[in-house]
Amino acid sequence: xxxxxxxxxxxxxxxxxxxxxxxxxxxxxxxxxxxxxxxxxxxxxxxxxxxxxxxxxxxxxxxxxxxxxxxxxxxxxxxxxxxxxxxxxxxxxxxxxxxxxxxxxxxxxxxxxxxxxxxxxxxxxxxxxxxxxxxxxxxxxxxxxxxxxxxxxxxxxxxxxxxxxxxxxxxxxxxxxxxxxxxxxxxxxxxxxxxxxxxxxxxxxxxxxxxxxxxxxxxxxxxxxxxxxxxxxxxxxxxxxxxxxxxxxxxxxxxxxxxxxxxxxxxxxxxxxxxxxx
Amino acid sequence: xxxxxxxxxxxxxxxxxxxxxxxxxxxxxxxxxxxxxxxxxxxxxxxxxxxxxxxxxxxxxxxxxxxxxxxxxxxxxxxxxxxxxxxxxxxxxxxxxxxxxxxxxxxxxxxxxxxxxxxxxxxxxxxxxxxxxxxxxxxxxxxxxxxxxxxxxxxxxxxxxxxxxxxxxxxxxxxxxxxxxxxxxxxxxxxxxxxxxxxxxxxxxxxxxxxxxxxxxxxxxxxxxxxxxxxxxxxxxxxxxxxxxxxxxxxxxxxxxxxxxxxxxxxxxxxxxxxxxxxxxxxxxxxxxxxxxx
Numbered sequence: 001x002x003x004x005x006x007x008x009x010x011x012x013x014x015x016x017x018x019x020x021x022x023x024x025x026x027x028x029x030x031x032x033x034x035x036x037x038x039x040x041x042x043x044x045x046x047x048x049x050x051x052x053x054x055x056x057x058x059x060x061x062x063x064x065x066x067x068x069x070x071x072x073x074x075x076x077x078x079x080x081x082x083x084x085x086x087x088x089x090x091x092x093x094x095x096x097x098x099x100x101x102x103x104x105x106x107x108x109x110x111x112x113x114x115x116x117x118x119x120x121x122x123x124x125x126x127x128x129x130x131x132x133x134x135x136x137x138x139x140x141x142x143x144x145x146x147x148x149x150x151x152x153x154x155x156x157x158x159x160x161x162x163x164x165x166x167x168x169x170x171x172x173x174x175x176x177x178x179x180x181x182x183x184x185x186x187x188x189x190x191x192x193x194x195x196x197x198x199x200x201x202x203x204x205x206x207x208x209x210x211x212x213x214x215x216x217x218x219x220x221x222x223x224x225x226x227x228x229x230x231x232x233x234x235x236x237x238x239x240x241x242x243x244x245x246x247x248x249x250x251x252x253x254x255x256x257x258x259x260x261x262x263x264x265x266x267x268x269x270x271x272x273x274x275x276x277x278x
Numbered sequence: 279x280x281x282x283x284x285x286x287x288x289x290x291x292x293x294x295x296x297x298x299x300x301x302x303x304x305x306x307x308x309x310x311x312x313x314x315x316x317x318x319x320x321x322x323x324x325x326x327x328x329x330x331x332x333x334x335x336x337x338x339x340x341x342x343x344x345x346x347x348x349x350x351x352x353x354x355x356x357x358x359x360x361x362x363x364x365x366x367x368x369x370x371x372x373x374x375x376x377x378x379x380x381x382x383x384x385x386x387x388x389x390x391x392x393x394x395x396x397x398x399x400x401x402x403x404x405x406x407x408x409x410x411x412x413x414x415x416x417x418x419x420x421x422x423x424x425x426x427x428x429x430x431x432x433x434x435x436x437x438x439x440x441x442x443x444x445x446x447x448x449x450x451x452x453x454x455x456x457x458x459x460x461x462x463x464x465x466x467x468x469x470x471x472x473x474x475x476x477x478x479x480x481x482x483x484x485x486x487x488x489x490x491x492x493x494x495x496x497x498x499x500x501x502x503x504x505x506x507x508x509x510x511x512x513x514x515x516x517x518x519x520x521x522x523x524x525x526x527x528x529x530x531x532x533x534x535x536x537x538x539x540x541x542x543x544x545x546x547x548x549x550x551x552x553x554x555x556x557x558x559x560x561x562x563x564x565x566x567x568x569x570x571x572x
Binding site for chain 1: 348349350368369370372373374376380382383384385393394397398424425426427428445
């Protein structure tokens, strides 16, 4: 029996290894094909793609930026803003969501306001944010915060509600107190949904970073005009009419979003070891 | 392992089998306009130190009865008592094994088993010894650090048995616990579970829709009617223990009881099959005629 298991395990691990390799190969193929099609579409002036500068031109615009401290400062600026806004959204959104999921009264009182505020797009908050907050950075952080908090809260509430009723019944029967149930059933039960909420939420914060940094008008930029944050970088390039630079900014934000989502995913698997083994 | 016999002794000595009496229990669901009675005037006893099996067509209200026995829901009428004290809510003296696994997915086998003692702050040396003993008893010693999703269906059911037994309930309530297991695993679980019962003689209440399972396990068999649920018949299954699958097939008495139980169940199943459908009702009538002739 054990021999059969051992011999069965070996080809499986080999297979997994080769799938992993294929996975990287496929990713490379996808990227190369995407860039080739874009280049061709742009050169041939195909509809829609024709209006976008081709990758070669974008690369030409990007190369000098790679040694431009201002460009990297933009990365730092935007990342810092996204991270603070996002952390604030987590710190407030998770307890708030848990309270809404566990207390009927709290939910009834807060839900209508939550539902009215939720559909308001972060961009619409920009004027209000400028008036609300004393400093520019706080206004920007606030808009980013709004981008993430509703998604996080919705996922917390949904996650808490989808916990199997039998878990509560079993825990109650075995003598659990309310606090014990909260700590050992609700929290771990809702954790995977919190992680999903954060993963989606941090993506949205990058979505709204352009709107948020429009507020700044390039404030806090150092070294060069490229240093006001990636969102501002795009806006500024648009004002200046430099289309290749717009694309550079777009790709930069895309990469930043990809990196932050995968970091959240990794961290998430670290705190939910039972989800790793499925 | 040298401690095992003494722990086994403690397990036995600690068992305090209870007796549940259900008297005239009814339960309705729905609002005032669309009210359905799910359980009607149900009366039976889950006798002390016996394995009582309840069998009835699916959707007949057995699970509702279980929720009331466990104290998750209150009956609309009638009383439920454990050792003559009324049941008022969920407690460790009546533990339920649910349909399919209700192991906590975020806990390892070991932590799942110790859930109850930890909740009550009873994590002494004796508890840990008992957990170790039960873990070996259900054959999961090598799987103590695995999560439920890493266990097979049969292992999950055994882990859940251990999780319930460590709390030493007076009555164990099992709601179709082996549903969804493959035929082989299921039969192994019957034998395993009935050995476990014979060793401890804890009061057990086992709900199923499977007649072979019911006959293999039961001391007493309650046959339930279709919805609204009430007791149609009570059969004493006087087949000696320990039972084996082969002996059950060859045993004349077992077959006699099976025929008897099946004829009652058949009637009830027919009712549920034909409810609300003219075509099905016609089929049932024709079927009944044909069976009557042969």
